[in-house]
Amino acid sequence: MQAPSPFLAAENLACRRGERLLFRRLSFRLEAGAACHVTGANGAGKTTLIQALAGLTRPYAGEVRREGALALLAERTGLDPDLPLAKALAFWFALDNAAEPQAIMARLRIAGLADVPVRYLSTGQQKRAALARVLGQAAPVWLLDEPLSGLDTASQDLVSALVREHCAGGGIALIASHQPLDVPGMTSFAIEDFAPAEEDAEA
Amino acid sequence: MILALLRRDLAQFFPFTGSGAALPVVFFVAVAMLFPFAVGPDANLMAKTGGGVVWIAALLAAILPLEKLVARDIALGFFDQLRLRGTTEEAMMAVRLIAHWLSFGPPLLLATFPAAALLKIEGESFSILLLGLLAGTPGLAAIGLMIAALTASLRAGAALSGLLLIPLALPILIFGAGALARTDAATLGFVAATSLLLVAIAPFAAGAAIRAAREG
Numbered sequence: 561m562q563a564p565s566p567f568l569a570a571e572n573l574a575c576r577r578g579e580r581l582l583f584r585r586l587s588f589r590l591e592a593g594a595a596c597h598v599t600g601a602n603g604a605g606k607t608t609l610i611q612a613l614a615g616l617t618r619p620y621a622g623e624v625r626r627e628g629a630l631a632l633l634a635e636r637t638g639l640d641p642d643l644p645l646a647k648a649l650a651f652w653f654a655l656d657n658a659a660e661p662q663a664i665m666a667r668l669r670i671a672g673l674a675d676v677p678v679r680y681l682s683t684g685q686q687k688r689a690a691l692a693r694v695l696g697q698a699a700p701v702w703l704l705d706e707p708l709s710g711l712d713t714a715s716q717d718l719v720s721a722l723v724r725e726h727c728a729g730g731g732i733a734l735i736a737s738h739q740p741l742d743v744p745g746m747t748s749f750a751i752e753d754f755a756p757a758e759e760d761a762e763a
Numbered sequence: 764m765i766l767a768l769l770r771r772d773l774a775q776f777f778p779f780t781g782s783g784a785a786l787p788v789v790f791f792v793a794v795a796m797l798f799p800f801a802v803g804p805d806a807n808l809m810a811k812t813g814g815g816v817v818w819i820a821a822l823l824a825a826i827l828p829l830e831k832l833v834a835r836d837i838a839l840g841f842f843d844q845l846r847l848r849g850t851t852e853e854a855m856m857a858v859r860l861i862a863h864w865l866s867f868g869p870p871l872l873l874a875t876f877p878a879a880a881l882l883k884i885e886g887e888s889f890s891i892l893l894l895g896l897l898a899g900t901p902g903l904a905a906i907g908l909m910i911a912a913l914t915a916s917l918r919a920g921a922a923l924s925g926l927l928l929i930p931l932a933l934p935i936l937i938f939g940a941g942a943l944a945r946t947d948a949a950t951l952g953f954v955a956a957t958s959l960l961l962v963a964i965a966p967f968a969a970g971a972a973i974r975a976a977r978e979g
Binding site for chain 2: 614618629634635636639640652656693
């Protein structure tokens with residue numbers, strides 16, 4: 561089971577949304593056990609960065625390198641709104657061969673919602689369900705896009721705890737959020753620092 | 764992975780179990796039921812035009828499920844999550860094409876029996892009609908999938924997809940209904956060939972379309 565050590569790296573990354581250049585010359589490298597907090601105002605490009613890092617969109621320039629499977633928590637949960645929560649999650653748990661799905665659901669305090677259709681869940685409950693999917697994936701690299709939004713204080717602490725555990729176990733987490741997380745040793749950067757100067761914004 | 768995906772897609776689309784409705788089939792039978800009322804119960808006229816009416820009803824029924832076919836799962840982030848697990852967009856679309864056809868082709872073929880009875884289509888005409896629909900519906904499903912994927916990120920996608928499907932489906936309609944008019948089963952070969960071509964390119968075109976939709 562000794563796979564090559566996971567890492568996530570960006571080299572000279574530049575991304576656009578529509579015709580607007582959001583950031584450029586963004587480089588970093590996260591090794592096993594590292595957590596990184598990306599901050600930035602709404603619309604600064606956090607989600608765009610996550611999408612590019614996940615390989616879902618092609619960056620305008622630069623390169624993303626990664627070793628290890630990837631789990632993504634995004635605004636779009638991937639859970640079927642018409643299905644009861646347990647069934648919607650079961651699809652992904654089965655795909656990912658998740659160990660102990662019951663324990664994961666209990667940990668995120670959604671075990672009691674198993675029979676409720678996903679569309680009746682609150683924002684915070686859906687977010688916790690999506691986190692359960694991420695946990696079930698057992699992937700070494702986590703990309704979390706706004707994991708704290710819509711969560712109550714107890715759940716926010718839980719997210720911090722999950723990230724701490726993940727990194728202590730040799731995982732990598734990159735978290736885009738404008739709220740603070742309690743993870744010791746976490747690096748952070750503001751995406752605005754890589755925003756283009758006014759004159760070269762028209763790429 | 765592929766099997767799990769097919770099961771999930773089928774559960775979603777199959778008219779009588781998932782969130783998809785039996786609407787296309789009901790619509791199809793309704794057209795066949797209304798036609799005799801509209802033109803009068805003249806057996807000669809019905810035998811002449813009934814087959815064409817069934818084809819038009821099938822074509823219009825193919826438009827109905829398009830709205831939910833792809834756009835819903837894009838909005839859910841479903842395809843994104845599959846992509847992260849190494850499934851290509853082409854494979855996702857191939858599975859979706861199979862699920863889409865299964866959920867609309869066979870029920871439509873079954874509904875052809877009552878529809879043909881209502882329109883007094885009998886004997887050889889009936890078997891040509893049935894074979895034609897069997898050969899043509901995969902092509903209609905393929906066109907539908909491509910259009911659904913292409914228009915998924917557009918605001919007026921649903922309205923547009925109906926307009927786009929009609930011209931693309933013309934070859935299938937012409938050959939399918941043509942075989943009926945001449946009671947010539949050989950023409951159905953053209954229907955099958957058109958369908959085959961469309962089915963072969965649909966996963967690639969639809970896959971590229973949902974990748975492009977991400978770039979938004």
